[in-house]
Ligand code: S6P
């Protein structure tokens with residue numbers, strides 16, 4: 001950062017598919033075998049190809065994780081597919097600093113943002129290109145792809161939010177998003 005110096009940004013977004021390009025980009029892939037526990041029908045899942053990529057996440061963390069006052073940026077791509085009648089989805093999490101909020105926005109494809117509060121009330125918002133979603137603090141969030149193409153979703157969240165995956169890993173959401181009569185529906189999920 002030199003005085004009077006002009007440069008390009010170090011990260012660029014491909015506005016077609018929103019792929020992020022640049023040095024500091026982190027690429028993560030979640031295979032079915034790594035997230036098996038989130039799906040209801042483990043037997044069906046065990047008969048599917050375990051190496052299938054369920055979703056990938058590109059992120060740019062311009063400051064160290066945990067830094068107060070900074071922002072992180074990410075693009076999540078959830079692949080189309082189902083385990084039985086349950087759509088491919090992300091693990092889902094609360095934020096570790098649980099009052100930290102987040103924005104999501106739909107870029108490509110169709111899906112649902114599944115939300116759950118601390119009292120385990122669960123609801124969902126439809127995600128499609130241009131949909132914008134404010135996820136308040138204390139709200140667990142998860143994306144599911146209900147279409148037949150990739151669901152691509154942008155995200156921006158505070159650099160000190162962190163992730164708490166444990167509560168969802170232990171108890172799940174209180175509802176599952178499944179296909180009923182050809183359409184997505186939330187159905188009650190009993191505590192394990
Ligand atoms: C981070 C933000 C997203 C998710 C991504 C994958 O706070 O909500 O970048 O990390 O959608 O979901 P998950 O639940 O596997 O982290």
Ligand code: ZN
Pocket residue numbers: 093095102141157
């Ligand atoms: Zn989050």
